[in-house]
Amino acid sequence: MSELLVKSPLFTDLYELTMAAVYFEREMFAPATFSFFIRRYPENWRFFVACGLEEVLSFLENFRFQEDELAYLEGLGLFKPEFLDFLEKLRFSGEVFAVPEGTIVFAGEPLLEITAPIIEAQLIETFVINALCFGTLIASKAVRSVLAAQGRTVVDFSARRTQGIEAALKVARLSYLVGFAATSNTLAGKLYGIPVTGTMAHSFIQSFPSEKEAFFAFAEVFPDNTVLLLDTYDTLAAAQKAVEIAKRLESRGKRLKGVRLDSGDLVSLAKEVRRILDENGLSYVKIFVSGGLDEYKIADLLARGAPIDAFGVGTKMGVSADAPYLDAAYKLVAYDGQPVTKLSTGKKVLAGAKQVFRFEEDGRWQKDLITLREETLKEAKPLLQKQMSSGRRTSSPKSLDEIRAAFKEELAKLPPELKSVRPKPAAFYPVELSQRLLSLQQRLEEEIKQRELAA
Amino acid sequence: MSELLVKSPLFTDLYELTMAAVYFEREMFAPATFSFFIRRYPENWRFFVACGLEEVLSFLENFRFQEDELAYLEGLGLFKPEFLDFLEKLRFSGEVFAVPEGTIVFAGEPLLEITAPIIEAQLIETFVINALCFGTLIASKAVRSVLAAQGRTVVDFSARRTQGIEAALKVARLSYLVGFAATSNTLAGKLYGIPVTGTMAHSFIQSFPSEKEAFFAFAEVFPDNTVLLLDTYDTLAAAQKAVEIAKRLESRGKRLKGVRLDSGDLVSLAKEVRRILDENGLSYVKIFVSGGLDEYKIADLLARGAPIDAFGVGTKMGVSADAPYLDAAYKLVAYDGQPVTKLSTGKKVLAGAKQVFRFEEDGRWQKDLITLREETLKEAKPLLQKQMSSGRRTSSPKSLDEIRAAFKEELAKLPPELKSVRPKPAAFYPVELSQRLLSLQQRLEEEIKQRELAA
Numbered sequence: 001m002s003e004l005l006v007k008s009p010l011f012t013d014l015y016e017l018t019m020a021a022v023y024f025e026r027e028m029f030a031p032a033t034f035s036f037f038i039r040r041y042p043e044n045w046r047f048f049v050a051c052g053l054e055e056v057l058s059f060l061e062n063f064r065f066q067e068d069e070l071a072y073l074e075g076l077g078l079f080k081p082e083f084l085d086f087l088e089k090l091r092f093s094g095e096v097f098a099v100p101e102g103t104i105v106f107a108g109e110p111l112l113e114i115t116a117p118i119i120e121a122q123l124i125e126t127f128v129i130n131a132l133c134f135g136t137l138i139a140s141k142a143v144r145s146v147l148a149a150q151g152r153t154v155v156d157f158s159a160r161r162t163q164g165i166e167a168a169l170k171v172a173r174l175s176y177l178v179g180f181a182a183t184s185n186t187l188a189g190k191l192y193g194i195p196v197t198g199t200m201a202h203s204f205i206q207s208f209p210s211e212k213e214a215f216f217a218f219a220e221v222f223p224d225n226t227v228l229l230l231d232t233y234d235t236l237a238a239a240q241k242a243v244e245i246a247k248r249l250e251s252r253g254k255r256l257k258g259v260r261l262d263s264g265d266l267v268s269l270a271k272e273v274r275r276i277l278d279e280n281g282l283s284y285v286k287i288f289v290s291g292g293l294d295e296y297k298i299a300d301l302l303a304r305g306a307p308i309d310a311f312g313v314g315t316k317m318g319v320s321a322d323a324p325y326l327d328a329a330y331k332l333v334a335y336d337g338q339p340v341t342k343l344s345t346g347k348k349v350l351a352g353a354k355q356v357f358r359f360e361e362d363g364r365w366q367k368d369l370i371t372l373r374e375e376t377l378k379e380a381k382p383l384l385q386k387q388m389s390s391g392r393r394t395s396s397p398k399s400l401d402e403i404r405a406a407f408k409e410e411l412a413k414l415p416p417e418l419k420s421v422r423p424k425p426a427a428f429y430p431v432e433l434s435q436r437l438l439s440l441q442q443r444l445e446e447e448i449k450q451r452e453l454a455a
Numbered sequence: 456m457s458e459l460l461v462k463s464p465l466f467t468d469l470y471e472l473t474m475a476a477v478y479f480e481r482e483m484f485a486p487a488t489f490s491f492f493i494r495r496y497p498e499n500w501r502f503f504v505a506c507g508l509e510e511v512l513s514f515l516e517n518f519r520f521q522e523d524e525l526a527y528l529e530g531l532g533l534f535k536p537e538f539l540d541f542l543e544k545l546r547f548s549g550e551v552f553a554v555p556e557g558t559i560v561f562a563g564e565p566l567l568e569i570t571a572p573i574i575e576a577q578l579i580e581t582f583v584i585n586a587l588c589f590g591t592l593i594a595s596k597a598v599r600s601v602l603a604a605q606g607r608t609v610v611d612f613s614a615r616r617t618q619g620i621e622a623a624l625k626v627a628r629l630s631y632l633v634g635f636a637a638t639s640n641t642l643a644g645k646l647y648g649i650p651v652t653g654t655m656a657h658s659f660i661q662s663f664p665s666e667k668e669a670f671f672a673f674a675e676v677f678p679d680n681t682v683l684l685l686d687t688y689d690t691l692a693a694a695q696k697a698v699e700i701a702k703r704l705e706s707r708g709k710r711l712k713g714v715r716l717d718s719g720d721l722v723s724l725a726k727e728v729r730r731i732l733d734e735n736g737l738s739y740v741k742i743f744v745s746g747g748l749d750e751y752k753i754a755d756l757l758a759r760g761a762p763i764d765a766f767g768v769g770t771k772m773g774v775s776a777d778a779p780y781l782d783a784a785y786k787l788v789a790y791d792g793q794p795v796t797k798l799s800t801g802k803k804v805l806a807g808a809k810q811v812f813r814f815e816e817d818g819r820w821q822k823d824l825i826t827l828r829e830e831t832l833k834e835a836k837p838l839l840q841k842q843m844s845s846g847r848r849t850s851s852p853k854s855l856d857e858i859r860a861a862f863k864e865e866l867a868k869l870p871p872e873l874k875s876v877r878p879k880p881a882a883f884y885p886v887e888l889s890q891r892l893l894s895l896q897q898r899l900e901e902e903i904k905q906r907e908l909a910a
Contacts, residue, residue: 015653198470
């Protein structure tokens with residue numbers, strides 16, 4: 001993974017560098033704490049799957065300006081040589097508290113807090129937000145298809161429509177992490193060790209003199225792995241041809257793996273095709289469906305009784321089509337030992353380094369409590385863990401399969417009413433603030449009003 | 456750019472490889488033509504800016520499986536050694552016809568057609584669709600902000616919220632191509648030679664004992680490049696402080712560049728801040744606005760008379776939030792010299808290699824005509840040009856600034872009613888099909904019905 005993704009510290013908004021130059025000039029090297037959190041849920045979402053931490057840690061470990069990057073900055077004519085010398089030597093030396101990759105979290109909760117000399121904590125902002133936002137966005141979107149499919153197989157088909165190639169690789173990894181069975185993206189299969197899968201395209205059928213010949217040819221080369229695409233010309237006519245192919249495979253001691261429907265009225269077609277297959281003793285042949293699917297369509301297909309065994313989910317998951325970004329922020333919450341906040345309209349920030357405690361009863365989560373970091377609670381589990389200390393990871397990264405298994409256990413503890421594709425409007429997981437956090441917030445807001453607005 | 460982006464031929468859906476294995480087994484090496492087109496417009500869009508071609512050509516030129524990639528494929532246990540040997544030697548040897556990077560095109564028109572031995576043309580599908588879709592999506596979305604701003608400055612602020620880091624780099628390039636003035640993305644500035652710009656963050660203000668001290672500190676280090684962020688605590692109180700800073704800069708012979716508003720009622724705040732600045736003889740200080748902007752908000756702010764000089768456009772452009780993907784396709788239209796089509800419900804494909812002719816009158820486009828490639832027309836300009844022949848580029852790539860300048864000229868020829876952010880429902884650019892293309896299509900559909908549905 002690492003060699004394919006951009007890791008340059010120059011991936012930062014220019015203002016991070018100009019602000020850093022001012023801090024440098026003023027010798028402001030005190031530690032700052034920044035907190036990353038998601039402000040609100042997209043419609044019908046009730047939880048997030050925090051992802052992207054692995055990328056962040058890897059970026060921080062390797063944080064180092066290269067010669068050509070410093071030369072570029074010099075050429076901008078904005079920065080003094082002393083500052084560029086400082087950047088050349090700069091490494092990330094801070095501390096990272098964060099929830100582990102794949103943790104289920106809720107709106108308003110800090111997922112990650114970084115404490116480091118303010119220049120370091122500021123320069124990494126652009127990368128940190130991008131990585132955590134996109135990772136969390138896609139994992140949270142993808143698990144909705146897994147939940148909608150109620151145990152049926154779901155496969156990532158998004159590679160051709162994601163927002164870039166890197167995005168496609170990340171989507172394959174993230175969707176697998178939350179329970180997808182496989183991806184069509186071969187490079188992702190190689191990079192992350194994800195099972196790869198696929199069927200056939202319309203163009204394949206069209207390049208043969210007839211549909212039947214195309215089916216024959218494929219089944220001959222891949223007798224154990226044939227899923228016939230039925231909708232190039234006429235789905236039901238093609239289903240009859242699939243029966244022939246299946247019989248021919250049976251005569252060789254093989255079994256047709258499945259058929260795929262990619263357009264038309266998928267409910268009635270799936271029922272008809274299932275009937276044709278069953279009438280011919282082919283109840284083992286799976287029906288695979290694709291074509292503009294998302295969690296809503298999956299839920300509706302199943303609610304209408306479509307006999308579907310597996311779903312290929314592409315574009316709408318891969319770009320999180322109905323919610324293509326998260327309203328998230330990475331905000332300063334303490335500087336030089338003092339908690340800080342701001343008053344911008346509608347964009348409040350909880351001051352101070354924080355912790356989130358989760359209360360569980362009988363294997364089900366009851367509520368979360370956001371506290372100051374220094375508060376301790378015996379009866380609940382703290383979610384943010386120290387991931388990095390003095391710029392070094394505190395533990396080695398977990399494998400994708402370990403994260404996937406841990407996520408599956410997590411998901412079982414989430415209250416069921418939050419797992420619905422269309423949850424009740426009032427069904428939200430309770431997230432509370434500790435009394436100490438509330439008092440601090442109130443005191444700081446008063447102080448700001450007196451200091452800044454009195455003038 | 457090239458070294459940062461994934462170019463592995465393994466970036467392909469697995470079915471491209473299994474289909475290729477069947478073609479190989481059957482010795483199907485005849486040329487196939489695939490056509491890329493966008494099926495329909497997102498709401499309120501009336502044209503597209505075709506982008507992504509440069510990436511496609513670069514991918515094709517470097518198409519080559521590496522040893523570790525072939526070893527991975529071998530390990531899947533799906534492919535015969537002969538086929539893997541074939542892949543090892545495989546290079547792209549085909550022909551590419553396409554509209555140049557940055558060409559304005561319309562729904563239904565082919566933007567790119569590739570003719571190559573079917574295995575080659577098929578294996579590259581996933582990459583080609585991804586690159587053309589995302590490039591065209593973002594360029595088409597970004598130009599809408601440029602048009603809405605009516606000549607005012609528009610800057611890319613999206614780096615932290617795009618769908619991945621590669622996406623952020625591409626967005627900076629694409630938005631600049633269609634007329635953005637600069638980007639905040641420093642790495643994109645280095646890679647593509649785009650002007651970089653920035654202001655300051657709320658965290659910067661908060662890390663100083665007071666807002667005024669933060670303003671002073673920045674202006675002292677960057678007396679020629681200071682844009683003060685006003686909304687950390689109270690925008691109008693901050694505007695008064697900005698006046699002080701400007702006066703102090705004037706006493707040094709310098710000028711405050713601008714102020715930035717990032718939250719609240721931007722219309723009334725901009726008017727108030729403008730008044731405060733003007734009353735203090737600071738009419739030269741620009742007002743810069745950001746915060747959830749897109750083309751609709753820009754148009755509305757200007758329609759309501761907000762005195763804004765520049766717009767920072769981020770997330771909503773960077774992920775094309777209201778239309779995060781294009782309904783586009785890369786479809787087989789000819790194989791072994793014969794045009795082909797398919798009948799899937801709602802997903803028709805125009806058969807045969809094609810050309811698009813554009814009719815212009817008095818510096819304004821009148822209509823486009825899609826024809827068979829072999830048709831010629833004297834009175835109109837053919838849009839698709841030969842970009843690659845026998846796997847080699849036919850010309851060297853143009854610079855980003857050349858493409859940007861050419862695009863600006865193109866945009867001037869687009870009928871004005873199509874440039875509106877909210878065009879009239881019936882305002883569409885006329886795209887017609889030639890008689891020969893129509894007849895061919897009809898004949899092929901009849902043939903398929905007789906061949907495939909008679910059974």
